[in-house]
Amino acid sequence: LAKTTQPISMDSYEGQEVNITCSHNNIATNDYITWYQQFPSQGPRFIIQGYKTKVTNEVASLFIPADRKSSTLSLPRVSLSDTAVYYCLVGAYSSASKIIFGSGTRLSIRP
Amino acid sequence: DVKVTQSSRYLVKRTGEKVFLECVQDMDHENMFWYRQDPGLGLRLIYFSYDVKMKEKGDIPEGYSVSREKKERFSLILESASTNQTSMYLCASSLRGTTSHEQYFGPGTRLTVT
Numbered sequence: 494l495a496k497t498t499q500p501i502s503m504d505s506y507e508g509q510e511v512n513i514t515c516s517h518n519n520i521a522t523n524d525y526i527t528w529y530q531q532f533p534s535q536g537p538r539f540i541i542q543g544y545k546t547k548v549t550n551e552v553a554s555l556f557i558p559a560d561r562k563s564s565t566l567s568l569p570r571v572s573l574s575d576t577a578v579y580y581c582l583v584g585a586y587s588s589a590s591k592i593i594f595g596s597g598t599r600l601s602i603r604p
Numbered sequence: 605d606v607k608v609t610q611s612s613r614y615l616v617k618r619t620g621e622k623v624f625l626e627c628v629q630d631m632d633h634e635n636m637f638w639y640r641q642d643p644g645l646g647l648r649l650i651y652f653s654y655d656v657k658m659k660e661k662g663d664i665p666e667g668y669s670v671s672r673e674k675k676e677r678f679s680l681i682l683e684s685a686s687t688n689q690t691s692m693y694l695c696a697s698s699l700r701g702t703t704s705h706e707q708y709f710g711p712g713t714r715l716t717v718t
Contacts, residue, residue, distance in 0.1 A: 525705050527705050527706070527707075529707075534711070534712075535711060535712070536608070536694050536696070536709025536710050536711055536712055537647070537694075537707075537709050538709070539706040539707065539708075542705055542706065580646060580647065582705075584705065592637070592649050592652065592662065594639075594646050594647040594648070594649075595646060596644065596645060596646035597646045
């Protein structure tokens with residue numbers, strides 16, 4: 494199973510770029526890497542997904558090295574509203590045994 | 605907009621009671637999931653269903669069962685609630701058979717077992 498490891502917490506300031514790394518040493522060939530954001534009292538919300546190299550959308554970028562044993566979520570120019578818990582998920586949804594969430598990184602943004 | 609709804613936001617039950625948590629999605633998704641979320645442990649998968657009447661055990665199925673009689677509805681059942689099942693329960697759904705693994709989550713049910 495591709496167990497994931499993330500930092501428990503991170504702090505940053507408004508306007509900075511924030512990078513959150515997830516380690517997944519045992520990632521399988523069919524596994525995708527997905528990141529979610531969760532605010533208090535809400536369910537997680539999809540941010541971005543990738544398989545290899547770099548993916549970018551309107552809110553974030555995801556960097557995945559060639560060996561795919563880690564991934565980095567990059568949030569450009571964060572604001573106070575980016576304060577949340579960020580989860581890395583590695584899995585291939587053909588089987589429940591392959592759906593593994595990390596324990597999450599609590600990101601705090603200060604003015 | 606995809607909508608995943610859960611029957612209750614807050615629920616208080618007594619030890620030994622049978623508890624039903626209901627989840628409904630309106631986007632014709634094949635996959636549905638039940639997770640529990642506890643401080644410091646993140647989200648742990650209880651059960652996964654990839655079609656009507658089809659299910660797979662996740663990481664922590666003990667003490668739980670599920671039912672999926674209709675595509676849009678996925679129920680989590682605690683046969684005999686215990687205090688260690690006090691938790692936040694999250695339901696999610698997603699499409700099957702595509703390269704997108706985006707799951708849509710409901711708002712969660714905070715269950716307290718006393």
